[in-house]
Amino acid sequence: MSYTTLKLPTDFVEKYVDPAINEEGSGFSSRSEFVKAAIRQYKPKVEDEN
Numbered sequence: 001m002s003y004t005t006l007k008l009p010t011d012f013v014e015k016y017v018d019p020a021i022n023e024e025g026s027g028f029s030s031r032s033e034f035v036k037a038a039i040r041q042y043k044p045k046v047e048d049e050n
Contacts, residue, residue: 006035 008017013031021028028034 017031017034020026021031021034028037
């Protein structure tokens with residue numbers, strides 16, 4: 001499997017991603033894990049619109 005890097009604005013990550021990861025009981029151990037989960041949740045919505 002190959003990987004790529006995604007660049008996100010620091011302000012965005014500090015405001016939305018980091019608090020979600022640091023929230024007790026969130027179940028996220030990394031930023032990548034959070035972003036993958038968010039994409040999986042968003043994907044069906046985009047597919048339904050198309």
